[in-house]
Amino acid sequence: MIRYILSRAAQALLVLWGAFTLSFVLLQVMPGDAVLIKFQDPELGLSPQQISDIRASYGADESAFVQYAHVLGRTLAGQLGYSIETGVPVSRMLHAAYPTTLRLAVVSFGGAIMLAAAFATAALLAPLRPLRAALRLVPGLASGIPVFWLEIVAIQLVSFHWKLVPVVGVSGWAAAVLPGLALAIPISAPLTQVFLSAAERVMAQPFIDVLRARGASPLRILYAHVLPNALPPTLTISGLVFGEILAGAVVTETVFGLDGLGQLAQQAVANQDVAVLQAIILISVAGFVVINFTVDALHPLIDPRIRRTQAGGAA
Amino acid sequence: MPHPFRAVIPLSRPVLALAACLAFQAPAPARATDAATPGGTLLYLEKQPHKNLYPPAGGFYPNGGILAQITDRLTWQNTDTLKIEPWIATAWSVNENSTIFTFTLRPGVTFSDGTPVDAAAVALNYDTFGKGNRTLHLPPSEVINNYERSEVIDPLTVRFYFSKPSPGFLQGTSVIGSGLVSPASLRRPLDEWGDARHVIGSGPFVVRDEVPGKSVDLVTRADYAWGPDQLAPQGPSRLAGVRIIVVPEDSIRIGAFIAGQADFARAVEAYDEEQITRHGDTIYAASTRGVNNSVVFRPDNPLVADPRVRLALLHATDRPDILRTLYSPHYPLARSVIAADAQGFVDHAADLTYDPALAARLLDEAGWTLDGDGWRRRNGVALALAVHEALPQPQSRSMLVLLAQQWRKAGVRLTILSGSPAMTVLDNLNPAVTPLFHAEVGRADPDVIKSAFYPTNRNVLLQKGGQSRHVEHFVDPELNGLLDEVASDTDPATRLADLARVQADILAKGYSIPIFEEPQVYAGSARVHDMRFEAVGRPVFYRTWLARP
Numbered sequence: 108m109i110r111y112i113l114s115r116a117a118q119a120l121l122v123l124w125g126a127f128t129l130s131f132v133l134l135q136v137m138p139g140d141a142v143l144i145k146f147q148d149p150e151l152g153l154s155p156q157q158i159s160d161i162r163a164s165y166g167a168d169e170s171a172f173v174q175y176a177h178v179l180g181r182t183l184a185g186q187l188g189y190s191i192e193t194g195v196p197v198s199r200m201l202h203a204a205y206p207t208t209l210r211l212a213v214v215s216f217g218g219a220i221m222l223a224a225a226f227a228t229a230a231l232l233a234p235l236r237p238l239r240a241a242l243r244l245v246p247g248l249a250s251g252i253p254v255f256w257l258e259i260v261a262i263q264l265v266s267f268h269w270k271l272v273p274v275v276g277v278s279g280w281a282a283a284v285l286p287g288l289a290l291a292i293p294i295s296a297p298l299t300q301v302f303l304s305a306a307e308r309v310m311a312q313p314f315i316d317v318l319r320a321r322g323a324s325p326l327r328i329l330y331a332h333v334l335p336n337a338l339p340p341t342l343t344i345s346g347l348v349f350g351e352i353l354a355g356a357v358v359t360e361t362v363f364g365l366d367g368l369g370q371l372a373q374q375a376v377a378n379q380d381v382a383v384l385q386a387i388i389l390i391s392v393a394g395f396v397v398i399n400f401t402v403d404a405l406h407p408l409i410d411p412r413i414r415r416t417q418a419g420g421a422a
Numbered sequence: 423m424p425h426p427f428r429a430v431i432p433l434s435r436p437v438l439a440l441a442a443c444l445a446f447q448a449p450a451p452a453r454a455t456d457a458a459t460p461g462g463t464l465l466y467l468e469k470q471p472h473k474n475l476y477p478p479a480g481g482f483y484p485n486g487g488i489l490a491q492i493t494d495r496l497t498w499q500n501t502d503t504l505k506i507e508p509w510i511a512t513a514w515s516v517n518e519n520s521t522i523f524t525f526t527l528r529p530g531v532t533f534s535d536g537t538p539v540d541a542a543a544v545a546l547n548y549d550t551f552g553k554g555n556r557t558l559h560l561p562p563s564e565v566i567n568n569y570e571r572s573e574v575i576d577p578l579t580v581r582f583y584f585s586k587p588s589p590g591f592l593q594g595t596s597v598i599g600s601g602l603v604s605p606a607s608l609r610r611p612l613d614e615w616g617d618a619r620h621v622i623g624s625g626p627f628v629v630r631d632e633v634p635g636k637s638v639d640l641v642t643r644a645d646y647a648w649g650p651d652q653l654a655p656q657g658p659s660r661l662a663g664v665r666i667i668v669v670p671e672d673s674i675r676i677g678a679f680i681a682g683q684a685d686f687a688r689a690v691e692a693y694d695e696e697q698i699t700r701h702g703d704t705i706y707a708a709s710t711r712g713v714n715n716s717v718v719f720r721p722d723n724p725l726v727a728d729p730r731v732r733l734a735l736l737h738a739t740d741r742p743d744i745l746r747t748l749y750s751p752h753y754p755l756a757r758s759v760i761a762a763d764a765q766g767f768v769d770h771a772a773d774l775t776y777d778p779a780l781a782a783r784l785l786d787e788a789g790w791t792l793d794g795d796g797w798r799r800r801n802g803v804a805l806a807l808a809v810h811e812a813l814p815q816p817q818s819r820s821m822l823v824l825l826a827q828q829w830r831k832a833g834v835r836l837t838i839l840s841g842s843p844a845m846t847v848l849d850n851l852n853p854a855v856t857p858l859f860h861a862e863v864g865r866a867d868p869d870v871i872k873s874a875f876y877p878t879n880r881n882v883l884l885q886k887g888g889q890s891r892h893v894e895h896f897v898d899p900e901l902n903g904l905l906d907e908v909a910s911d912t913d914p915a916t917r918l919a920d921l922a923r924v925q926a927d928i929l930a931k932g933y934s935i936p937i938f939e940e941p942q943v944y945a946g947s948a949r950v951h952d953m954r955f956e957a958v959g960r961p962v963f964y965r966t967w968l969a970r971p
Contacts, residue, residue, distance in 0.1 A: 109732045139844025145473070146561075147889065157554065157561055158889065164559060194474060194616025203633050262674060267681040275667050276465055285805045347842045364669040366636035374635065379844055 112277060115403075119396040126392045127385055131178065133172050134381050141191035141379045142167040147388070165191070178385065188382035192374070197386045200371060208367035210280055211359065212352040214287025215294055222295035227302050231310075231333075232325050250296035254289075258362045261289040261369075274363060286363040292358055294348055301344045305337035339410050346402035350395040434777040460950035462968040463663045463937045464950070466961070467675045469689035471635040471668045476615040478551055478563035480598035481864075483814075483942065484668075485686065491640055491664060492534075493601025493623035495592055497527055498650030499593065499957040504711075504866055505763060506592050509650040510539060510624070511542050515706045518589040520912040525595075531603035531648050534628045541580040545572035545937060547602050548582055561750065564873055565594035565865070567909060587910045589917060590869035597865060601625075625649070626659045626964045641666040653954060653965050659969040672912040674955055676945070679703070685950050685968065686961070688944040691816060707752035707941040708959030710766045710864030713942040714756040715827065717863050720853035720884040722896035725805060732932030736786035737777040738832035739935050744824050751945060754818040755937035759821055759871065759925045760840060763939075766868050766921030773929050774936065781832050790833075798833035806835040811845050812860035821937065822860065839922065851890040859884075862940045866957040868921045872905040875928070883933055 134140075142165050164170050166177065173367055187197035214297055230242035265285055266274045272285050309315065310333060318328050356367035368387055375383035475491060480486040496511040511525040512759040533537040552569025554562035562569070568586040575581055584591065594600060603620035608616075611846040614620050618632040626649065627640035641663040647656050667684070669675040676694045679687040680701050690698065695705050707919035717739075718724045726732055745755055754762065757771040785791075788804050790798040798805040819838060826836035839849060839856070849855045863874045873879045877897070883887045887896040904927060907920040928934050943961035948967045953960040 133727065137842065137844065138846050139842075143847060144843045147851070160556060161559055190612050190616070191613075192473065192616075193471075193634055194613035200634050203636070226818075259673065266683075267677045270681060273678070273681075273683040274674060275467060275669055275683050276665065362671055362674065364667075364671060364674055366633060371635065377843055379842075 115400055119393075119400075122396060126388050127179070127182070128175075129160060130385055130388045131175055133383065134379055134384065135174075137379060139379065140167055145192055149230060152395050159279060175295065182389070184232070187386045190375075190380050190383045192378040192380045192383075197382050200383060201368075201386055201390065204328045204366055204368050204371045205364050207282070208353065208356070208369065209362075210283035211287050211365065211367060212285045212349065213292070213357060214280075215290035215344075215352055215356070215359075216349050218288050218291030219295035219298055220345075222291055223298040223302060226299050227306065228326075228329065230299075230303060231306060245298040246299040246303070249292055250300070252293060254293050254358050255362050258286065258289045258359060261285060262363070282363075282365065284345050286356075286359050286365060290352070294352070295350060298341060298345055302337055302341040305340045306328060306333050309336045325367050329349040335409060339406055342402055342405060342409070346398045350391075350398045353391065353398070374390065429480060434876050460658075460660045460967070460971075461662050463530060463665050464661050464686060464963060464966060464968060466664055466666045466685040466688040466963075467597070467684045468668045469670060469672075469675065472616075472618065472638070473617045474612065475618055476622040477601040477603060477610060478561065478565075478599040478607050479615075480601060481564075483688065486598045486960045487624075488618060488629075488638060488640075488666065489598055489601045490625075490956055490962055491964070492621065492625040492629060492649065493603060494531070494539075494625050495597070495600050495602065497592065499596040499866055500652055501955065501957050502652075504957065506596055507651060509542075509596075509871070510648065511595070514592070516592065518912070520589040520591070520910075521584045522581060523584075523591055524579065527580065528648055529578060531624055532645075532817055533602075533622050533624045533645060535583075535604050535622045535839060537608055539602060539624050540576040540577045540600070542577075543605055544580045544602060545574050545606050546608055547600075548572055550577075551600060551721075552582075552607050555608075558610065560608075561612075562592075563599045564879060565597050565599050565869065566591065567866075567869075587912050589912045589914070590867055590909055591894050593867040593869070594959070595696060598956065598958075605767050615846040621659040625662060628649065628728075630663070638666040638937060640666070642681045649964055653962070659964050661711060662962050679945055679947070682947070686953075687945045688942070688961070689816075690945045692748060692753065694945075695750050695752070695943070702948050704946045704948070704950075706753065706944040706946055706953060706955070708944070709761060709763050709941050710862070710942060710954040710958045711761050711866040712864035712870040712958065713760055713862060714758070714936040715862045715938050716756070716860075716934045717809065717822075718882045718935075719861050720857050720859065720896070721898075721933070722853040722884055722886075723857035723891045723954055725803075725807060726857045727896075728788045729932045730784045730788040731790065731805070733835065734781040734788070734832065736781075736835065736932055736935045737775065737784070738781035739825060739936075739937075739939055740828050740831055741774065742774040742776070743828070743926070745822060747824060748820050752941050753816075753938040759928050759936055760921075761939040764866065766918040766925075768922045768925050768928050768947055770925060771803075778832065785834075792833050796833055797835060805833070806837065807857045808837040808855065809841055809860060810849055810856055810941035811838055811840045812862075813846075815860055815862055815940070816943070818860055819839060824950045843941055851884070852892040853884045853890070853896070854892060862956040864940070864942075868917050871909045871921065872909045875924075875933075876902065876905050876909075898931075900934075901931075 115278050141163055146161050173183045189196055190200060231241055233239045234241055263273055265271050315328060318332060359372040371386060372387045450804040468484050468487060470484045472488055473482060475485055475489060477489055480489045495508045496509060496512050498509040500507050510528055510531055511935055513526040515524045523642040527541060533539060549572050550560055552566045554560050563954040568584045568588045595609050601623060606618060607622045618629045618638050621629065626643055628643050630639045630641045632638045642661055643658045644658050646658045649656055671937045675687055678684055696773045698705055719732050721727050741755055745753060749784045757769050758767055760767055769907040785798055793799045809822055811822060822838045826838060829836050850859060859882055863870055865873065874882050877885040877887035883891050884893050886893045904920060904924045906918060908924060911917045911920055921943060944961060946953050949971060951967050951969060954965050956962055
């Protein structure tokens with residue numbers, strides 16, 4: 108087990124380094140850089156001499172290799188550096204942005220699970236076959252709804268028309284409710300789809316017929332027997348989905364004007380603010396790694412077959 | 423006389439009734455004192471987060487919107503008369519050739535960290551703004567030219583010396599970029615000025631907190647007693663504070679404002695104005711009094727090197743059609759390079775007519791003839807131009823698209839480019855890529871025209887000698903000479919005459935197609951009273967109060 112964890116940790120480090128390097132290369136390939144974006148702003152009215160002085164002081168004209176060595180060394184020493192665009196330490200920006208994204212992720216993921224559960228139950232147990240078939244089409248449709256459209260409609264109705272929750276000047280969990288629930292709809296779609304197809308495979312198996320013959324209620328069959336068997340693939344896809352939200356729901360945060368990681372990442376890309384973007388990438392990759400590891404660790408707990416295989420393999 | 427803002431005249435019946443009701447109530451003093459009870463935090467929705475609060479960077483409206491609340495300047499420019507009036511300086515004198523300026527300071531003024539706003543502090547501010555500070559990366563201010571040094575005469579008297587006549591300096595002491603900050607702030611490197619909490623001014627509000635990119639909280643300074651006369655009566659702000667929240671998405675910012683979730687909002691597009699006034703709220707369109715929203719040429723590009731081509735495109739532009747289609751009455755048609763309420767304005771409306779026949783004739787004369795598909799060509803080369811969308815300008819893309827449609831009729835192709843900020847900056851420095859540029863500069867002083875056109879300033883025409891390394895030969899010594907005179911002639915009347923010559927020169931050479939006088943458009947709820955703006959349209963919340971809901 109320790110060897111397994113160590114090898115996973117080594118893989119994770121490799122992934123982190125790869126993402127860090129790739130993001131650096133991509134930002135280098137783009138024309139211009141953060142210093143140029145900020146200081147060649149005509150509002151500042153700087154002379155060419157002043158600009159070249161500023162560039163020299165930032166080391167902006169050093170070779171890409173020297174710059175890479177510098178940021179890598181600094182990051183390894185635990186320093187995330189300063190945002191060139193805002194002049195604020197990156198750690199402070201992350202500290203300000205992270206709770207927003209985390210709250211959004213929790214609300215939208217929790218909401219998505221509840222939606223998926225309710226919907227899957229209805230789609231599996233609805234009375235008529237055509238109704239069940241029709242219900243099965245809905246998740247596909249839901250995943251096709253553009254998130255930004257859904258969210259704009261949600262804001263217009265819930266906030267502006269019915270005046271239930273404000274979208275500006277709120278903070279904490281209150282700010283996460285409306286965007287979280289709106290985001291839950293498209294997120295619940297893949298969860299429902301994966302769960303439904305797994306559940307149908309399970310329901311086609313002979314032991315379900317046996318249970319039915321013994322007089323178990325459809326609801327009991329679903330929750331006590333189908334659910335545990337259909338959960339593993341759903342769990343895998345949830346890990347991916349949760350990781351994606353943690354990495355920043357860029358569109359949602361932009362529409363709602365939330366100051367989360369997604370918004371920060373979007374601004375960092377626009378301004379080619381390397382230090383900020385790399386810090387976000389590191390955090391997101393780390394988040395993904397942790398979640399995937401957790402999902403892998405959970406699998407044996409819910410699926411006895413995996414437990415047996417691992418035990419057999421170890422023997 | 424120019425007004426600080428042009429208020430909307432609502433025309434719908436319910437709004438008229440409301441207006442009548444307000445008109446009836448306004449003179450009643452009981453209501454004014456009753457409702458002006460201090461208190462309440464004004465919620466202000468910004469479109470963009472501030473970038474850097476080093477005062478010379480205050481030209482960017484989100485920066486200026488904060489600096490206008492937390493800093494004071496030596497002088498105040500009266501928004502009605504545009505005259506320079508006392509503020510932190512109670513009196514001043516200027517020598518005959520405008521190279522020595524002496525200011526007497528108001529006693530008892532302090533920065534919010536407790537240090538006095540004395541001659542030494544003011545001298546340090548101007549030494550930094552005038553010359554910059556290389557070790558701290560602080561650039562010099564674009565409004566202070568030829569600065570040499572300061573001298574502290576006594577604790578309340580400070581003197582500034584200039585290497586050349588600098589008549590624009592006095593007005594320069596009144597602009598947002600000359601906000602006075604505490605010596606402690608001036609010791610910070612440029613990077614740290616992004617954090618609003620680091621910027622210590624002497625203004626009526628103080629930064630209490632900020633969430634980077636999201637919000638800034640300002641609280642009222644209880645001992646503030648040194649506002650300019652135009653903002654009388656003296657005393658602390660009647661608000662408890664101002665909360666600035668950044669909401670970049672237009673529909674959410676305006677929607678939230680209309681739904682009553684905020685008191686004030688910046689960057690209202692013309693198409694939203696009607697629904698705001700329909701709800702009984704007010705549109706404030708503050709003039710920026712500077713160089714108009716214009717499309718300017720980069721004559722270094724051979725396609726637009728011939729003045730006949732530039733003038734043809736000017737006459738191929740149906741500006742009233744653009745205004746009718748996209749904008750509102752708050753966007754007056756431009757009648758010169760600078761706004762009609764800018765100092766030194768000369769009416770050139772007769773030179774800016776829409777005249778397709780003249781445009782066609784000029785293009786023919788310049789050798790650009792129509793091909794079979796209706797495009798202009800010369801020696802097989804098509805007259806195909808490109809311009810970048812300018813994000814700070816209202817509806818820039820729609821405006822340029824309309825322009826492209828109009829020029830299509832003259833046989834000229836215009837491509838509208840957009841890209842990442844870096845791409846835009848780089849393309850705009852290269853006349854071969856962008857023979858056109860969508861520009862605007864606000865400042866209520868004749869110097870503004872130099873700020874826009876001079877090679878070592880914003881250099882909108884991309885002359886040789888500026889930031890761009892791509893310019894091969896274009897330089898206009900005649901225009902630059904005139905601009906130098908505007909910046910250095912000490913006699914106000916001569917300066918205005920110079921300014922008239924500059925406007926005539928720019929338009930005669932077809933360097934610029936002025937479209938409209940660009941306002942800063944804000945929405946204020948019916949609760950907001952006594953809203954003021956500084957001379958180029960930044961909100962001033964010092965006198966503002968909120969009626970009880």
